[in-house]
Amino acid sequence: MKPIIAIALLALRNTIRSKMVVSLVLILTLVIVLLPLTIKGDGTMSGFIQILLSYTLGLSSLILAMTTLWAGAASVATEINDKTIQTLCTKPITKRQLWLGKWIGLNLINIGLLIGCGAVTYGMLQWHLQPSRLQPGQAEEAQRLLTARVVVTPDMPDFNALAMERLREQEAREPLPPGTTRAQALHTMRQQAMADANTVRPTGRKQWNFGLISAKSDDSVLTLHYKFATSIVGQSSVKGRWIIGTPDRPDLVSLQKTSVPRSRNEITIPFHPVWREQPLVMTYIDEDPDGSTLLFDLDQGVQLLVPQGSFAPNYIRSLLVVAGQLAFFSALGLTAGCLFSLPVAAFVSLFLFILVRMGSYIQGMAMNEIVLPWQAASPEQAMGWGTIFVALIYKLLAFLMTPLIQDSALNSISTGQLISIPWTISAFFLQGIAYSLICGWFAASVMNRRELALPQS
Secondary structure (H helix, E strand, O other), X not given: OHHHHHHHHHHHHHHHHOOHHHHHHHHHHHHHHHHHHHOOOOOOHHHHHHHHHHHHHHHXXXXXXXXXXXXXXXXXXXXXXXXXXXXXXXXXXXXXXXXXXXXXXXXXXXXXXXXXHHHHHHHHHHHHOOHHHXXXXXXXXXXXXXXXXXXXXXXXXXXXXXXXXXXXXXXXXOOOOOOOOHHHHHHHHHHHHHHHOOEEXXXXXEEEEEEOOOOOOOOOEEEEEEOXXXXXXXXXXXXXXXXXXXXXXXOOEEEEEEEOOOOOEEEEEEOOHHHHOOOEEEEEEEOOOOOOOEEEOOOOOEEEEEEEEOHHHHHHHHHHHHHHHHHHHHHHHHHHHHHOOHHHHHHHHHHHHHHHHOHHHHHHHHOOOOOOHHHOOOHHHOOOHHHHHHHHHHHHHHHHHHHHOOOOHHXXXXXXXXXXXXXXXXXXXXXXXXXXXXXXXXXXXXXXOOOOOOOOO
């Protein structure tokens, strides 16, 4: 353990001597202080909190991640190129100890800078939210927005079963159209079933069932987020009514609301203790005079935010998630530095960083169905072997990157969503430690096969 600590302290001292830490402190200070002053929000309390927590801390974490990748790659690649690593390799120190010591040193710097950014941002938030600086009603709104709230989604039917039932009914009436495979028809009917479950016709209504709701206290305020599109192009607002209650008393709450299409709309609902014992039932009635049809978003169409905790612990958990991500990026940089020269290591690190950031897009591409030539109903529908190869690469990348794909903790904290303990453990321990140590094992295995102490030719 002593060699690892010695290497970590040496890496920490060398980083400080390079003046990188001083430059980072200045840049991060400017970002945290000046960014909220330069970005114009929408004038609401939620917009201000999003700028301060999501944009400011998000840009700070991005700067830390990019710097970490560069510092990790340079930490080893430069020493190998300059032959200064000979002073360590000629001593009884294993390559794994060398990698681990440098990784710990980088993480000590990251944790210190992240704690500083988090503390300054938290202090600025508390200063701006002083009662003397707020207008009437804003203090209650800020307290509601900063409360840690769990996202509850309504119960949804089994769309696969519905699609299969519709397919059987169609096949009983008539055969499938020429050129359409059974898998394609099933996929189309599943999409149609999902759309029907989230569509409200003119003057119609749609009901969602949420099950039992347990809030932090009986005085809690629930928040409903919903997002939809309208059938009328360019429509700026839609009139409707929300009726919220239980199966026995469906009209505990009745709210008329003018909503904005293609934007996230929000209403607050006083919590009723009866929802602890009976399911919450929510109904939307389309009262729009223009007769538009509403299609609620399939993923975030209707969400209920239920208060479950306070802001400070939730804020700390969000920083732990970011720390885990930074630890993984430092491992990527170090591993690339062990394998390549500095320019190549920096390029590879940046490529892997972008790949991780595009994880959600890769997952979406991996969901596309592969149609082999002998499965297609016609030659036009068959995939070429090149397309199949690319699709398999996407599926492999999605499989490998699934543990690395995390929702943005900073976006969640800015909207008051709960950063759960399982989420924190997954991001910090699985991504920040387990995956990082796997990178370290791979890098050390490669370095054991390299001649690092040869004289310079």
